[in-house]
Amino acid sequence: MWLREARAIFEKEIRTEWRTRVALSGVGLFLLGGLTLIGLAFQGRRVDSDGAAALLWILLLFTAATGLGRGFVQEAERGTALALRLHARATAVWAGKFAFNAALLLALTALATPLLLGALSVDTGETNFGALACVLGLGSIGVAAVFTTTSALVAQSNGRSGALLAALSFPVLVPALFMGVGGTKAALGVSFTVSAWSAASGYITVLGSYGAIAVAASLVLFDYVWND
Amino acid sequence: MTVALELSGIEKRFGARRVLTGVSLSARGGEIVAVTGPNGTGKSTLLKIVAGLLRPTRGEIGLALSARDFSSPEQRRKNVGYVAPDLALYPELSGRENLAFFAQVRGESGRDFGRALERVGLGGREGDPVGVYSSGMKQRLRIALATLFDAPLLLLDEPGLALDAEGVGLLEALIRERKEAGALILLATNDAREALLGDRAVDVAA
Amino acid sequence: MSGTIKNLLGKLVLFLWMSAGLAYVFLKLPAAEGFQNPELARMVTLHLPCAYVAVIAAFISGWHAIVYLRGRAILSDSKSSSSAALAALFCLLTTVTGSFFAKVQWGEFWNWDPRQTSVFLLLLIYAAYFVLRASIDDPEKRASVSAVYMLFAVMMTPMLGYFIPKAMPQSLHPKMASFDSAYRLGIYVCLLPPLLGTMLWLNSLSIRLEKLRLAQEEL
Numbered sequence: 235m236w237l238r239e240a241r242a243i244f245e246k247e248i249r250t251e252w253r254t255r256v257a258l259s260g261v262g263l264f265l266l267g268g269l270t271l272i273g274l275a276f277q278g279r280r281v282d283s284d285g286a287a288a289l290l291w292i293l294l295l296f297t298a299a300t301g302l303g304r305g306f307v308q309e310a311e312r313g314t315a316l317a318l319r320l321h322a323r324a325t326a327v328w329a330g331k332f333a334f335n336a337a338l339l340l341a342l343t344a345l346a347t348p349l350l351l352g353a354l355s356v357d358t359g360e361t362n363f364g365a366l367a368c369v370l371g372l373g374s375i376g377v378a379a380v381f382t383t384t385s386a387l388v389a390q391s392n393g394r395s396g397a398l399l400a401a402l403s404f405p406v407l408v409p410a411l412f413m414g415v416g417g418t419k420a421a422l423g424v425s426f427t428v429s430a431w432s433a434a435s436g437y438i439t440v441l442g443s444y445g446a447i448a449v450a451a452s453l454v455l456f457d458y459v460w461n462d
Numbered sequence: 463m464t465v466a467l468e469l470s471g472i473e474k475r476f477g478a479r480r481v482l483t484g485v486s487l488s489a490r491g492g493e494i495v496a497v498t499g500p501n502g503t504g505k506s507t508l509l510k511i512v513a514g515l516l517r518p519t520r521g522e523i524g525l526a527l528s529a530r531d532f533s534s535p536e537q538r539r540k541n542v543g544y545v546a547p548d549l550a551l552y553p554e555l556s557g558r559e560n561l562a563f564f565a566q567v568r569g570e571s572g573r574d575f576g577r578a579l580e581r582v583g584l585g586g587r588e589g590d591p592v593g594v595y596s597s598g599m600k601q602r603l604r605i606a607l608a609t610l611f612d613a614p615l616l617l618l619d620e621p622g623l624a625l626d627a628e629g630v631g632l633l634e635a636l637i638r639e640r641k642e643a644g645a646l647i648l649l650a651t652n653d654a655r656e657a658l659l660g661d662r663a664v665d666v667a668a
Numbered sequence: 669m670s671g672t673i674k675n676l677l678g679k680l681v682l683f684l685w686m687s688a689g690l691a692y693v694f695l696k697l698p699a700a701e702g703f704q705n706p707e708l709a710r711m712v713t714l715h716l717p718c719a720y721v722a723v724i725a726a727f728i729s730g731w732h733a734i735v736y737l738r739g740r741a742i743l744s745d746s747k748s749s750s751s752a753a754l755a756a757l758f759c760l761l762t763t764v765t766g767s768f769f770a771k772v773q774w775g776e777f778w779n780w781d782p783r784q785t786s787v788f789l790l791l792l793i794y795a796a797y798f799v800l801r802a803s804i805d806d807p808e809k810r811a812s813v814s815a816v817y818m819l820f821a822v823m824m825t826p827m828l829g830y831f832i833p834k835a836m837p838q839s840l841h842p843k844m845a846s847f848d849s850a851y852r853l854g855i856y857v858c859l860l861p862p863l864l865g866t867m868l869w870l871n872s873l874s875i876r877l878e879k880l881r882l883a884q885e886e887l
Contacts, residue, residue, distance in 0.1 A: 313549055316549040317549055405789045406825065462517070
């Protein structure tokens with residue numbers, strides 16, 4: 235029942251987005267623009283894994299702030315939220331939107347990571363790509379959960395501005411940033427004494443629980459935002 | 463299914479602005495109640511409160527279906543058909559896809575969407591995206607969605623908005639049909655002709 | 669009448685306690701040997717109570733956010749937001765006193781120390797909270813949306829206490845055990861109670877003001 239409801243909303247998100255591709259092309263261009271600027275700023279100079287991990291996460295967070303805020307804001311602006319509130323349960327709406335945001339951010343991360351590592355000529359000789367995928371994947375899911383909830387808050391405000399979305403989200407995202415940068419660095423292979431996998435596994439666990447807490451907190455609180 | 467709605471002392475304030483000052487009403491299925499009052503006195507607000515889309519500042523709403531209590535906002539939301547000017551449907555989806563989406567969300571995909579669209583005169587245009595509909599066609603689609611699930615409580619906020627003469631005829635036929643079927647209908651309107659549909663009227667400004 | 673007298677008496681006690689506390693700390697408390705500037709290390713007796721009071725105000729604010737969402741009394745929202753403002757104020761005082769201390773003892777105003785970072789993030793969250801509040805007109809919607817943000821932040825950030833030391837292991841902050849009894853007296857007896865009293869007093873003032881405003885709206 236609940237799952238079917240959430241799936242219907244997820245599919246609706248994909249279908250409406252695919253018909254116009256406004257959000258997709260906008261955030262895609264933002265990401266490519268950001269990558270180009272970073273590439274031009276370094277001009278092929280080799281960047282160590284510290285710098286690369288930090289740049290990658292900053293780029294991902296800004297891309298998420300640009301691309302993941304639309305869902306609820308659009309429902310509120312157009313007035314479709316009223317119809318959705320009548321027919322769907324709040325938690326199912328959140329879950330459907332979250333699934334869409336998470337899928338979008340995962341796709342963007344998968345696109346950005348190889349391009350950024352290439353542009354910065356990062357040495358990937360010691361990299362454990364499985365661990366890297368875990369860190370970035372779980373990180374993206376947690377980040378998507380936070381933005382899904384904060385964007386629902388922003389949708390209730392007057393200006394519904396992207397600046398407010400960033401202001402609300404960034405302080406809450408700091409743990410994800412710390413663990414994400416640490417985990418990415420570890421997965422890229424910095425340590426000579428331990429394998430990349432064992433260095434990254436601690437970060438992976440914490441990122442996973444960060445995402446789980448974000449999802450749980452959102453499911454508990456979302457009804458108060460959606461139906462007020 | 464028998465319907466009974468009981469409103470007592472509904473008040474709504476937005477900050478210092480008072481919109482509703484103690485509206486009470488008792489009505490049952492098979493009735494059409496016209497909700498009247500000058501612009502800005504809270505007709506739309508009252509319907510939103512009954513629909514479970516807005517919390518009243520004060521007052522109680524009781525809804526009983528087949529003598530069982532359905533008063534919580536969640537239960538009310540699920541059991542109303544609601545038409546309002548600020549309710550919109552997805553412009554990227556076609557009329558039919560919009561109905562199918564809400565039906566899928568409710569787990570009622572077996573509904574006859576073709577017939578529902580036919581009833582409001584959208585039969586030929588059901589595949590077009592709602593974004594290219596005229597405002598009258600959008601209004602017809604809202605009416606189709608509100609009547610699709612045989613809701614026992616029908617809340618119509620200016621349902622004749624932007625409708626042509628044919629559309630008004632279809633709307634009135636649908637309202638009568640739902641009334642015969644035992645639904646309770648609240649009809650907020652400023653149109654004197656539309657208000658005549660009501661068996662009685664409640665003035666929110668009084 | 670007796671209420672007024674009690675009120676006055678309360679303020680008098682608060683004032684005397686605060687004066688006596690400050691006098692003890694600045695005149696009587698021995699300088700803390702072992703720090704680069706032992707005289708100025710007395711700053712901690714102000715710094716630490718401010719941090720405690722900020723945390724207490726933050727808890728009061730979160731508690732009233734929950735009460736609001738359960739009971740929908742608009743006064744709970746006023747209580748939540750006024751405690752949040754005081755939590756932000758005491759966070760700021762903690763940061764400022766801490767910065768001076770850091771400059772004197774460690775040479776820099778800002779060191780990206782884990783606890784400095786945590787308090788700073790808390791300040792950012794409160795700033796975002798008040799911007800969010802300012803951007804919603806309907807008082808009930810403002811109340812529930814800001815309560816949800818407050819509680820969401822509360823659920824997401826205690827992890828900071830766990831994450832930050834892990835990500836930034838080298839803390840400059842001393843362990844609690846390193847305070848001797850004279851300092852503990854200064855912190856917990858001389859200054860924590862009057863600062864806490866001041867916070868609660870300011871809080872009650874702003875709630876009284878809010879009650880009057882609500883009563884006026886009622887008319």
